[in-house]
Amino acid sequence: MFRLTLKGLWAHKLRFALTGLAVVLGVAFMAGTRVLTDTMSRTFDGLFTTANDGIDVVVQQPVAVDGEFTEARERVPAAVVDDIRGVSGVSAAAGSVQGFSQLVLADGEVGAVEGFGATIGTNWLPEGLSPLQLASGRAPIGTREVVVDAATAADQGWVIGDTVTVLGKSGPRDFSLVGTARYGDVDGLPGASLVAVEDATAQEMFGEPGAYDSVVVTAAPGIASDTLAERIGTSLHGGGYEVLTGAQDTADKQAQMKEDLQFFNAFLMTFAYIALFVGMFIIYNTFSIVLAQRAKDLAMLRAIGASRRQVLRSVIGEAIGVGVVAAAVGLGLGVAMSFALKALLGGVGLDIPGGGMVVSTATIVTSLVVGLAVTLVSAIAPAWRASRVAPMAALRDSAVERTTTSVRRVLVGVGLTAAGGVTFAAGTVASGTEAVQLLGLGALTAILGLFVLGPVVARPVIRILGFPARRISGTAGRLARENARRNPKRTAATASALMVGVGLVGFITILASSTKASIADAVDRSFRGDFVVDSGAWEEGGFSPALAEELRALPEVASVAPLRSTPVGVDGGSTTLLALDTTAIDRHFDLDVSSGAITDVHDGGIAVRRDEAEDLGLAVGDTVTMTFARTGDVDLTVDAIFDERLVDSDWIVDLGTFETNVTDQYDRWVFVDTVDTVDAATANAALEAALGAWPNAELQDQASFKESITAEIDQLLNLIYGLLALAVVIALIGIANTLALSVHERRRELGLLRAIGMSRRQVRTSVRWEAVMISLLGTVLGGIVAVLGAWGIVHALQEEGIGTMIVPAAPLVTIGVLAGMAGVVAATGPARRAARADVLQAIAAE
Numbered sequence: 001m002f003r004l005t006l007k008g009l010w011a012h013k014l015r016f017a018l019t020g021l022a023v024v025l026g027v028a029f030m031a032g033t034r035v036l037t038d039t040m041s042r043t044f045d046g047l048f049t050t051a052n053d054g055i056d057v058v059v060q061q062p063v064a065v066d067g068e069f070t071e072a073r074e075r076v077p078a079a080v081v082d083d084i085r086g087v088s089g090v091s092a093a094a095g096s097v098q099g100f101s102q103l104v105l106a107d108g109e110v111g112a113v114e115g116f117g118a119t120i121g122t123n124w125l126p127e128g129l130s131p132l133q134l135a136s137g138r139a140p141i142g143t144r145e146v147v148v149d150a151a152t153a154a155d156q157g158w159v160i161g162d163t164v165t166v167l168g169k170s171g172p173r174d175f176s177l178v179g180t181a182r183y184g185d186v187d188g189l190p191g192a193s194l195v196a197v198e199d200a201t202a203q204e205m206f207g208e209p210g211a212y213d214s215v216v217v218t219a220a221p222g223i224a225s226d227t228l229a230e231r232i233g234t235s236l237h238g239g240g241y242e243v244l245t246g247a248q249d250t251a252d253k254q255a256q257m258k259e260d261l262q263f264f265n266a267f268l269m270t271f272a273y274i275a276l277f278v279g280m281f282i283i284y285n286t287f288s289i290v291l292a293q294r295a296k297d298l299a300m301l302r303a304i305g306a307s308r309r310q311v312l313r314s315v316i317g318e319a320i321g322v323g324v325v326a327a328a329v330g331l332g333l334g335v336a337m338s339f340a341l342k343a344l345l346g347g348v349g350l351d352i353p354g355g356g357m358v359v360s361t362a363t364i365v366t367s368l369v370v371g372l373a374v375t376l377v378s379a380i381a382p383a384w385r386a387s388r389v390a391p392m393a394a395l396r397d398s399a400v401e402r403t404t405t406s407v408r409r410v411l412v413g414v415g416l417t418a419a420g421g422v423t424f425a426a427g428t429v430a431s432g433t434e435a436v437q438l439l440g441l442g443a444l445t446a447i448l449g450l451f452v453l454g455p456v457v458a459r460p461v462i463r464i465l466g467f468p469a470r471r472i473s474g475t476a477g478r479l480a481r482e483n484a485r486r487n488p489k490r491t492a493a494t495a496s497a498l499m500v501g502v503g504l505v506g507f508i509t510i511l512a513s514s515t516k517a518s519i520a521d522a523v524d525r526s527f528r529g530d531f532v533v534d535s536g537a538w539e540e541g542g543f544s545p546a547l548a549e550e551l552r553a554l555p556e557v558a559s560v561a562p563l564r565s566t567p568v569g570v571d572g573g574s575t576t577l578l579a580l581d582t583t584a585i586d587r588h589f590d591l592d593v594s595s596g597a598i599t600d601v602h603d604g605g606i607a608v609r610r611d612e613a614e615d616l617g618l619a620v621g622d623t624v625t626m627t628f629a630r631t632g633d634v635d636l637t638v639d640a641i642f643d644e645r646l647v648d649s650d651w652i653v654d655l656g657t658f659e660t661n662v663t664d665q666y667d668r669w670v671f672v673d674t675v676d677t678v679d680a681a682t683a684n685a686a687l688e689a690a691l692g693a694w695p696n697a698e699l700q701d702q703a704s705f706k707e708s709i710t711a712e713i714d715q716l717l718n719l720i721y722g723l724l725a726l727a728v729v730i731a732l733i734g735i736a737n738t739l740a741l742s743v744h745e746r747r748r749e750l751g752l753l754r755a756i757g758m759s760r761r762q763v764r765t766s767v768r769w770e771a772v773m774i775s776l777l778g779t780v781l782g783g784i785v786a787v788l789g790a791w792g793i794v795h796a797l798q799e800e801g802i803g804t805m806i807v808p809a810a811p812l813v814t815i816g817v818l819a820g821m822a823g824v825v826a827a828t829g830p831a832r833r834a835a836r837a838d839v840l841q842a843i844a845a846e
Helices: 002-011 013-051 078-085 150-156 199-206 225-235 246-293 295-303 308-347 361-387 391-395 407-429 432-465 467-473 475-486 488-526 546-552 610-616 655-661 680-693 702-745 747-755 760-796 809-826 828-836 839-844
Strands: 057-060 090-096 098-103 118-123 132-137 145-149 163-168 171-183 192-197 214-219 242-245 531-534 557-570 573-580 593-596 605-609 623-628 632-642 651-654 669-674 698-700
Touching (some): 013 308, 013 702, 057 246, 078 214, 118 199, 150 192, 171 192, 214 225, 225 242, 308 361, 407 760, 432 467, 475 760, 488 760, 531 680, 531 702, 546 557, 546 669, 546 680, 573 655, 610 632, 651 655, 702 809, 702 828, 760 809
Parallel strands (some): 118 192, 145 171, 573 651, 605 632
Antiparallel strands (some): 090 214, 098 163, 132 171, 531 698, 557 669, 593 632
C-alpha cells in the first residue's frame, strides 16, 4: 500500500501540486513572519548589547505607571549624579536624557511624531558611557550645535555645517550640524532618528532642567558590576531608586523589545492563519474531487482484497505527502517572503540593519507541523468517504459521486448555523473582551454551518445567479449553469473559500465605513469651535504650550483651549488622562455632560465618562485615586460625568491639576474659536501666518479635522486589504483547481459537445461562466457574512462610540464585480485546455 500511495501521488502530481499551493502560501506567510520577527529580535538584542557595552550600572526611578504602550517614571535629580561619582569603585558617571523630539526634514516636512520614523532627543555623553560614537565631525558643545545619526543625515542629504531644525518642549530651534554618529555598530537606531545636543539644552528641550532620565556608570578596574551596583544602592538608601547592572539593563531592554514585537507578530500571524483556513476549503474540495474520480480504482482495490483501513491509510499517506512537501516548500518560500516584509517595513520607516536571517528550529518545526496538520484535517473527511467505497463500484462504467443532499447535512448545517447565531447574538449584548470573543466564536461557527449548508443552497442560488449567463451567452451560458448546479457539494466547497476571503474584505469595509461615519457624526455633534491645531501626537509629545499663548494673543482669536495627555494608574491598571481648559472647553466642544458641570472640574477635580463611572461605582462627589509618575497617588474628586466618546479617554482634569502632577507639558491639540465678526478666510490667514514658525502644527477646520481622524482608518484599511489579498488569491486558486479537475472529469462530455457542433469559443465561454457563477456564489455568501458580522461588531461597540451602521453600496458592488472578474481570470487555463481538447481522444476517454 505504501508503494501504491507513492504511485498515486506521482500519477496525480499536478492536481496535488495545485492543492498544496494553498498550503504553501499560508505556511510561507507564517514562516516569513516568524523569520522576520526572530531576525528583528536578534538584531535589536545585538544593538542593545553593543550600545550598553562599557556601562556597568544604570540608576533610574522605578516605573510609576506601566501603560499598555508606554511606561512613565519620574526623573533623577542632577545632584544624584554627583553623589554616585563619590561612591567607591566608580570610574565615571553621567546623567542621560532621552525624550520626545521632532526633526524638520530637508523637504520642510516634520518627521513622524510616534512609531516608525520618530525622533529621539538625547544629550551627548562622554566616551565610554554613550551608545553613540562619532562617525564624522565632532561632539556638540554650544547651545546651538547638534549631532544627528549617520543614517538620517545620509537619508536627508545633510552635511556638516548645515542648519537643522529640531522641535521640543521649548518650541522649534535651529542648530548647526557639527557631527554625525553611529548607534552601536550601525549607522542609526532602526525605526527612529537620533539628535544629540549638550546637557543643558537637552534638559530644556527633551527633559527637565536639573534632572536626568537615568544615570549611567562605569566601574573602576577590578570592580565587578554587581558589587558596584550594591554599593550605589546602599549610598542611595531611602531614595527609592532602581539600580541595575549594565547586563540587567540590557536584558530589560531586550525583553521590552520582544514584548513590543509580539503585537507585530500576532497581527501578521492572524492573516497567515486566515490564509491557511481558506486553504483548508481548497484541500478538502480537491481531495473530494480527486477521490470521487478515482472511486472506481479504489473499489477495484477493495475487490481484490484491500481492507477499508488500508485504503484509508493510502489516502492519508497521500495527504501526508502533500502536506510535508507543501510545508517544506512554504518554509523555503517564507524565508524569501521575510525579505519582502523587511523591504515593506523599510518603506514605512523601520529599516532593519543588514545581517543574516534567523531561521530558528521553532520556525521550522511550527511550519512543518502546521502545514501537515492543515492538510491532514482537510483530507480526513474525503479519505473516510473513499475508504467506504463498495467493491461493486469497480463494475460500473464510470465513477459516480453522490450529489444529493442528505438530511444529516441539513440538520448539522442548521445546528451549527443556529449555534453560531446564538453565540453571536450573545456577543452583541456582552461588553469588553468577552463580547469580541463571543462574536468571533459565533462568526466562526456560523461560517462552518454555512459551509455544511452550502450544497443545500447552491442549486437554487446558482439558478438565480446563472440567469444572466443564459440570457447573454445562450446555450453556453445554460450549460455553464447546469454544470455549476450538477454537483452542488463541489460548487459550494469551492465557493466557501472565496466566501471567507470576500466576507472578511466586506466586513472590514463595512466596519471602516461605519467607524468613519460614527466619527463624522460625533464631530458634527460635538465640535463647536472654528479650527483645530493638530500636532499629530497621540500617546505622548506634541508642541510647546507657547504655541497656544501665541494664538491667544491674536486679535482674530476669541478663545483657545489646549488638550494634553499622560499615562496614569487607576484601579490597579493604567489609562490615559486628558487635560483641558475646563473654563473654556464648552465654547469649543460639547462633552455631553450628564451630571455635574465641566466648569466645576478644577483644583483637584476630575470628570469621568459615564460607563467608566458605572463600572467603578462612581458618582459626582466621590473620590478616585490616580497614580502619577511625578507625584504618586493623588486623590481627585469627581465633579462631572460626561458621555462624549470623540475624546480618547475616560478621564479629564483641568490644566492646573495636570501641571501640578505632570512634568512634561505638551499640547496634542489646540482648539481655536475666532471672533464672531471675523470671516473664516481672514481668520484662517491670520492663524496660518502665526503657525508659520511651527512646522509640526497643522491647521484644520471642521471638515479637515474629520478627514485627519478618518485618514488613519483608511491607512490601516489599505494595509489589511493587502494582507487579506493572500486569502483571496488562495480562494481563486481553488476555483482554478476545481475547474481544471472538472474539465478533466468531463472530457468525454466536452468531446461529444464539440463533435455535435459546439465551437471552441462556446466551450471557453461555458467554463468561464461557470467560474463566474462560483465566484458570485462565494461573493453573495461572503456579503451576508460581512453584513451580519459588521452589524454585530457595530452593535457591540456602541458604548465605544461606534453607533452608526453603514453598508457602502459602491465598495461592496465593486468587490462583487472584482470577484466575478477574478473568476474569469482563474478560469482562463481550464477554459483553454477544455477548448483545445482533441475531439476523438475525448470521445474515446473512459
